[in-house]
Amino acid sequence: GQQVQQSPASLVLQEGENAELQCNFSTSLNSMQWFYQRPGGSLVSLFYNPSGTKHSGRLTSTTVIKERRSSLHISSSQTTDSGTYLCALEQGTGSKLSFGKGAKLTVSP
């Protein structure tokens, strides 16, 4: 079955609102990673987060291994934040990634 469950599948916000995206995983991991994908575009790494909390501008990633969950918080959303956010579980010696199905974020002005 799916090793990484991502929620919500889609989210619509007004500019300035905050977003909370979740990933739950069912296996052991080396790390949880978060990526951003523009419509029709490639993936850009946001966070490499094996555990704990990391910050980057308006973005915060928190991974709690014993609870098997990771979250991405976007504060004060902007229209340019629109796109798809994917979490990925890194496991094994080959650093293979198992991706969630993604969360499509739409931020309206």
Add this chain to the structure above:
Amino acid sequence: EAAVTQSPRNKVAVTGGKVTLSCNQTNNHNNMYWYRQDTGHGLRLIHYSYGAGSTEKGDIPDGYKASRPSQENFSLILELATPSQTSVYFCASGLGRWDTQYFGPGTRLLVL
């Protein structure tokens, strides 16, 4: 900034034909990966490599072969393309554990 390029960017193929997708990275990364992205499935790993001459099966390798002739290049080969292989294919590279992966721009493949 890590650089991964893919060619072609778009490809139309016929059922039963051979398709080769190419990936090049200039980052001197040991690991390279091929994924496909489909609506409802997210990204799924097809093949990966630890270095020149090595290829490993990912989660969905059936119908695909891979080749890593050099540190920089990693190809995905569809010997007998089928319509079910219509997808967007992404190549990525990385140092391995304790590092993220850097993705190419993707190749849109349509098999008719």
